Amino acid sequence: MSARAEPFVGLRFTPHNVGRWVVWGGFAILLLIAPLLFRSGLAHTMLSQMGIAVIACLAYNILLGQGGMLSFGHAVYSGLGSYLTIHTLNLVSAGQLALPVSLLPLVGGLAGLFFAALFGYVTTRKAGTPFAMITLGLGELVWSMSLMLPEFFGGEGGISGNRVTGSRFAGITFGPQIQLYYLIAVYCFVSTAAMFALTRTPLGRMLNAVRDNPERVEFIGYDTQHVRFVSFTISGFFMGIAGGLGALNFEIVTAEVVGAGRSGGYLLFTFLGGATTFFGPIIGGVLLVLAVVLLSELTKAWLLYLGLIFMFMVMYAPGGLASLILMNLRVAAYGRLRELGWRYAALAASALVLLSGAGAVIEMVYFLQVDVTGGDTMRFAGVPLAPRGAASWVGAAVVLAAGIALFEAARRRFVRHWNGVQEDIERELRRRAGL
Amino acid sequence: MDQLLINLLNGVSSGLLLFMLSSGLTLIFSMMGVLNFAHASFYMVGAYFAYTLTNIVGFWPALVLSPILVALLGAGFERTALRRAHKFGHVPELLITFGLSYVILEVVQLIWGRAAVPFATPAALDGPAFTLVQQGGGLSVRLGAAPAELCSTAGALCSRFPMTRAFMMFIALLMLVALWLMLTRTRVGLVIQASLTHPEMVESLGHNVPRVFMLVFGSGCALAALAGVVGGITFVTEPNMSAVGPIVFAVIVIGGMGSLAGAFIGSILVGLLQTMPLTVDKSLIDAARNIGWAVGPDSAFYPFLKITLAQAAPILPYLLLVLMLIFRPKGLMGTREG
Numbered sequence: 118m119s120a121r122a123e124p125f126v127g128l129r130f131t132p133h134n135v136g137r138w139v140v141w142g143g144f145a146i147l148l149l150i151a152p153l154l155f156r157s158g159l160a161h162t163m164l165s166q167m168g169i170a171v172i173a174c175l176a177y178n179i180l181l182g183q184g185g186m187l188s189f190g191h192a193v194y195s196g197l198g199s200y201l202t203i204h205t206l207n208l209v210s211a212g213q214l215a216l217p218v219s220l221l222p223l224v225g226g227l228a229g230l231f232f233a234a235l236f237g238y239v240t241t242r243k244a245g246t247p248f249a250m251i252t253l254g255l256g257e258l259v260w261s262m263s264l265m266l267p268e269f270f271g272g273e274g275g276i277s278g279n280r281v282t283g284s285r286f287a288g289i290t291f292g293p294q295i296q297l298y299y300l301i302a303v304y305c306f307v308s309t310a311a312m313f314a315l316t317r318t319p320l321g322r323m324l325n326a327v328r329d330n331p332e333r334v335e336f337i338g339y340d341t342q343h344v345r346f347v348s349f350t351i352s353g354f355f356m357g358i359a360g361g362l363g364a365l366n367f368e369i370v371t372a373e374v375v376g377a378g379r380s381g382g383y384l385l386f387t388f389l390g391g392a393t394t395f396f397g398p399i400i401g402g403v404l405l406v407l408a409v410v411l412l413s414e415l416t417k418a419w420l421l422y423l424g425l426i427f428m429f430m431v432m433y434a435p436g437g438l439a440s441l442i443l444m445n446l447r448v449a450a451y452g453r454l455r456e457l458g459w460r461y462a463a464l465a466a467s468a469l470v471l472l473s474g475a476g477a478v479i480e481m482v483y484f485l486q487v488d489v490t491g492g493d494t495m496r497f498a499g500v501p502l503a504p505r506g507a508a509s510w511v512g513a514a515v516v517l518a519a520g521i522a523l524f525e526a527a528r529r530r531f532v533r534h535w536n537g538v539q540e541d542i543e544r545e546l547r548r549r550a551g552l
Numbered sequence: 553m554d555q556l557l558i559n560l561l562n563g564v565s566s567g568l569l570l571f572m573l574s575s576g577l578t579l580i581f582s583m584m585g586v587l588n589f590a591h592a593s594f595y596m597v598g599a600y601f602a603y604t605l606t607n608i609v610g611f612w613p614a615l616v617l618s619p620i621l622v623a624l625l626g627a628g629f630e631r632t633a634l635r636r637a638h639k640f641g642h643v644p645e646l647l648i649t650f651g652l653s654y655v656i657l658e659v660v661q662l663i664w665g666r667a668a669v670p671f672a673t674p675a676a677l678d679g680p681a682f683t684l685v686q687q688g689g690g691l692s693v694r695l696g697a698a699p700a701e702l703c704s705t706a707g708a709l710c711s712r713f714p715m716t717r718a719f720m721m722f723i724a725l726l727m728l729v730a731l732w733l734m735l736t737r738t739r740v741g742l743v744i745q746a747s748l749t750h751p752e753m754v755e756s757l758g759h760n761v762p763r764v765f766m767l768v769f770g771s772g773c774a775l776a777a778l779a780g781v782v783g784g785i786t787f788v789t790e791p792n793m794s795a796v797g798p799i800v801f802a803v804i805v806i807g808g809m810g811s812l813a814g815a816f817i818g819s820i821l822v823g824l825l826q827t828m829p830l831t832v833d834k835s836l837i838d839a840a841r842n843i844g845w846a847v848g849p850d851s852a853f854y855p856f857l858k859i860t861l862a863q864a865a866p867i868l869p870y871l872l873l874v875l876m877l878i879f880r881p882k883g884l885m886g887t888r889e890g
Contacts, residue, residue: 181643185643187643187646187647189650239874239877239878242877242881243877243881245642246581246585246587246642246646246809247805247809249587249646250587250801250802250804250805251805251873251877253798253801254798254801254802254805254869254870254873254874255870255874256798257798257799257802257867257870258867258870258871258874261866261867261870262867265859265863265864265867266859377798381650381654384647384650385651385654388647418658418662420654420657420658421654421655421658421659421662423654424651424652424654424655424658425651425655427647427650427651427654428633428648428651428652428655431637431640431644431647431648431651432633432636432637432648435637435640435644479662482662482663483662486661486662486663486665
């Protein structure tokens with residue numbers, strides 16, 4: 118018998134992680150009540166797309182944020198997942214396969230897993246910049262294949278299907294958008310939880326280590342290529358699930374789902390949301406749908422704005438929106454947010470002036486260049502502008518110049534104060550650590 | 553025979569154009585470790601600048617001015633944006649050039665519109681450079697266009713090789729020689745080469761390494777813009793020009809990352825691979841028939857088998873890329889596995 122005494126059972130106490138329950142419970146409740154808060158048809162469509170985009174961005178972030186792997190062709194896995202899902206759906210419709218519609222996204226997931234294993238065998242042989250270029254090349258390869266194989270990819274018209282088919286459970290047909298939304302919500306919640314769990318496994322930790330210091334990982338006996346490969350296939354699986362849900366949502370799959378534009382979108386918004394935190398891509402996914410559906414309606418120049426925002430984000434806040442939120446939460450936790458308040462207001466007001474000036478100029482150029490419908494006047498934020506006359510141009514230029522001057526002044530003051538606050542917090546942290 | 557020769561020359565000239573792009577990219581990559589995702593965008597901007605400048609000062613000054621302007625743009629981008637992202641690591645560097653490619657594409661469409669612009673070939677470069685005349689089993693070369701009566705006689709076959717393509721080859725070879733001389737024979741070239749391997753030492757010797765980086769980035773963009781001017785008059789000047797980017801990336805992986813000689817071989821290889829199959833209207837079905845297999849629409853993989861070589865031409869560079877990675881991961885002339 119070992120001499121060590123068993124501790125008294127009653128003293129063994131593992132505290133419930135209350136914060137975690139609150140966060141995940143809140144997430145579930147949010148998914149549940151979101152379609153009740155926003156009741157319009159457009160809102161339900163957008164919410165469905167958001168659920169899908171959240172899965173895709175989180176899956177993408179397994180590579181970008183957690184593995185430090187920049188993939189330029191990740192739409193391939195969601196896209197091929199979409200295609201296999203819609204082909205399976207058509208088999209179900211034709212009565213050749215008995216599979217409930219609710220399980221079809223898993224078919225997409227398995228397709229993503231399969232193709233990620235196939236292509237990942239090649240891509241994950243490299244890391245860093247070569248990895249990025251090879252994923253780009255493979256993306257182009259699949260995109261070109263889509264034009265060559267109309268039997269599978271459906272050519273110009275794509276492949277369409279009908280999701281109201283197969284066996285029904287409790288009268289759920291997935292015909293109404295709201296029923297599909299809840300299916301997407303369930304997949305979204307489970308996938309998010311699974312991907313979060315992944316970050317807590319030894320594999321997830323090794324992936325972070327491979328990102329930070331691959332040489333050292335090799336030295337302690339791990340195969341970095343293997344770690345990259347396994348996480349690449351896992352990411353492909355979740356991309357495939359997102360693709361499968363997308364196929365069910367739109368009931369049509371066209372070749373652009375495997376295109377470089379889609380891959381670029383996942384990359385842009387995962388980064389904008391914040392690749393360095395787990396929840397950042399969730400913000401990114403929501404923004405993706407907002408931008409694609411709403412912003413593209415609002416202005417034709419949306420890709421220009423998006424590119425500019427992205428570049429500024431890379432330069433000034435490489436942690437994305439999530440890092441900005443966390444920074445401000447830290448400031449708030451030390452009770453210093455209040456003094457920054459009016460400086461934020463000044464920053465926002467001057468930015469508004471700057472943006473309205475720049476926006477007016479860009480929109481007028483677009484009006485002259487792209488909009489050939491004719492007419493001499495356009496409306497920008499409710500203000501009538503005449504792009505063919507000089508007055509509007511002078512006005513916009515003055516607003517823009519004033520905006521730049523004001524913003525720069527506000528920014529300098531803000532940065533000075535912000536740095537001061539951060540220094541105080543760091544000092545406080547050091548003081549506490551020294552205690 | 554004559555057609556094959558023309559095809560070969562077309563392939564080589566495409567390859568040389570690719571080399572003009574991949575050399576700049578390789579130079580920037582090997583020096584700064586930055587993969588310039590917007591490289592093909594600078595190629596496109598070069599063509600558009602030259603188009604506008606041609607209308608103002610004529611083609612030949614534009615051929616010089618456009619790369620200079622693009623070099624200034626590139627250097628400005630390096631100075632203001634790239635240098636800032638540099639301190640965050642290689643992924644943000646790549647990302648910021650990725651963002652730049654979006655912005656450039658949109659701005660170009662904003663200024664010049666979404667459709668192609670009529671960037672005409674200058675008169676001096678119009679028409680064929682030489683004509684291959686095949687007559688009675690013999691092959692002869694005529695400079696310029698062959699006389700019409702010669703080509704219209706029975707049994708004579710004329711194949712023309714356009715002047716723009718010849719010009720493209722000439723510029724690319726000129727650039728290759730100039731680049732080689734500059735890197736190996738001039739003081740600036742030696743400093744650049746030294747900064748590649750020993751940046752700290754070069755810095756301690758009193759050279760401004762960040763400024764050398766800016767110079768290299770600008771020059772790389774200028775090379776892309778020069779290729780853009782030549783490509784603009786040979787092909788169509790349109791926003792879709794930047795779609796050549798992935799091919800260039802494939803080229804430098806195939807050639808070996810960071811190797812200028814590898815970039816050259818890779819470019820020629822990919823140029824030939826893109827051009828040569830275009831005239832071959834044969835598929836795997838024909839190959840199967842030759843060895844005695846009958847393949848019909850019911851056979852397995854029929855959709856794959858019926859793709860002709862001409863249809864498959866766009867994917868061949870990427871297939872080569874994949875094969876290269878499986879069998880020789882460091883590329884043709886690469887020195888390191890990474």
